[in-house]
Amino acid sequence: MNSRATAESMRPAALAPVQVRSFAPADSARWDEFVYRCANATFFHRIGWKGIIEECFGHRTHFLLAERDAQTVGVLPLAEVKSLLFGHALVSLPFCAYGGVAADENEAVAALHTAARRLGKDLGVEHLELRNRAVREADWPRQDLYVTFRKAILPDVESNLVAIPRKQRAMVRKGIGLGLTSRIDEDAGHFFKLYADNMHRQGTPPLAKRYFETLRRTFDRDCEVLTVIEPGGEAVSSVLSFYFRDEVLPYYAGDVEAARDLAANDFKYWELLRRACDRGLRVFDYGRSKRGTGSFDFKKHWGWEPTPLAYEYQLYRRDRIPEHNPLNPKYRMLIALWKHLPIPVANAVGPHLVKSLG
Numbered sequence: 001m002n003s004r005a006t007a008e009s010m011r012p013a014a015l016a017p018v019q020v021r022s023f024a025p026a027d028s029a030r031w032d033e034f035v036y037r038c039a040n041a042t043f044f045h046r047i048g049w050k051g052i053i054e055e056c057f058g059h060r061t062h063f064l065l066a067e068r069d070a071q072t073v074g075v076l077p078l079a080e081v082k083s084l085l086f087g088h089a090l091v092s093l094p095f096c097a098y099g100g101v102a103a104d105e106n107e108a109v110a111a112l113h114t115a116a117r118r119l120g121k122d123l124g125v126e127h128l129e130l131r132n133r134a135v136r137e138a139d140w141p142r143q144d145l146y147v148t149f150r151k152a153i154l155p156d157v158e159s160n161l162v163a164i165p166r167k168q169r170a171m172v173r174k175g176i177g178l179g180l181t182s183r184i185d186e187d188a189g190h191f192f193k194l195y196a197d198n199m200h201r202q203g204t205p206p207l208a209k210r211y212f213e214t215l216r217r218t219f220d221r222d223c224e225v226l227t228v229i230e231p232g233g234e235a236v237s238s239v240l241s242f243y244f245r246d247e248v249l250p251y252y253a254g255d256v257e258a259a260r261d262l263a264a265n266d267f268k269y270w271e272l273l274r275r276a277c278d279r280g281l282r283v284f285d286y287g288r289s290k291r292g293t294g295s296f297d298f299k300k301h302w303g304w305e306p307t308p309l310a311y312e313y314q315l316y317r318r319d320r321i322p323e324h325n326p327l328n329p330k331y332r333m334l335i336a337l338w339k340h341l342p343i344p345v346a347n348a349v350g351p352h353l354v355k356s357l358g
Contacts, residue, residue: 041102074103175267195254
């Protein structure tokens with residue numbers, strides 16, 4: 001036998017083949033146990049997303065497990081999104097920055113991709129979308145619009161502050177000097193008000209308050225709201241973050257218009273980083289951003305380097321990858337109109353529109 005043969009190349013001959021099946025309710029505990037130990041799994045692979053997507057958005061889910069000898073070796077969370085405006089798709093996973101297969105071995109990845117392609121065809125969707133962090137299928141069509149920003153958290157607080165580029169560090173110190181403070185909220189009330197205000201200024205439909213309440217309830221202490229308070233007691237900026245293994249992921253944020261002059265957003269992320277350091281966490285995941293946006297520039301200014309995300313597609317009844325994002329020129333007029341809607345109207349109508357965008 002060739003001594004250079006790898007365990008991966010030998011495994012199919014030595015062990016039973018990988019089998020793919022649908023998730024069953026009794027699989028919940030073993031699903032999450034696998035996700036926590038699988039190196040390439042993310043917070044968005046957790047089984048809690050199944051109920052959230054079904055309950056908050058009404059999308060049908062198709063969660064798949066890959067097994068070898070009754071042992072889980074891979075998972076693939078999928079949701080079927082139907083919309084008169086945006087078409088019919090199978091996505092891993094809507095409303096999540098990362099998705100695709102989480103697996104221990106290449107054979108499991110291949111088996112789950114094959115099952116997903118077959119499922120997409122059987123469902124009659126227009127496309128299958130896998131939100132991978134790295135390239136999995138080099139010959140599949142791929143979107144390069146999104147990047148992620150991830151950085152190691154240094155062992156002590158002062159080193160993390162010094163590591164922030166000088167200009168943004170000055171903004172953090174400005175917020176401290178203006179007397180800003182941070183607190184951990186017990187609910188999503190203050191956060192949602194700030195989030196909805198921010199989305200309205202951007203001309204983007206907001207997600208429903210119920211969605212954020214469901215995130216908090218489902219993920220408990222792994223979903224946390226940090227809010228920045230100015231000296232007069234007003235909440236001026238807030239962020240909802242996820243925690244997974246040794247990582248913190250600030251994911252949704254909001255603020256008042258005056259937050260910029262108060263340096264409240266820089267202070268907010270510094271407070272989140274400081275608290276994460278105190279907790280002994282090791283990775284700060286600044287999340288997904290689209291190239292050419294203010295969010296992208298803000299994170300770059302903090303010294304985080306962008307890493308392209310490999311969103312890979314199978315196209316069934318489409319000629320090209322869909323472009324359902326605010327940078328698409330055809331949405332400019334709608335964005336301008338949305339900014340003029342009263343906020344209560346936007347908050348009521350928005351969730352019905354955005355549930356199919358994900």
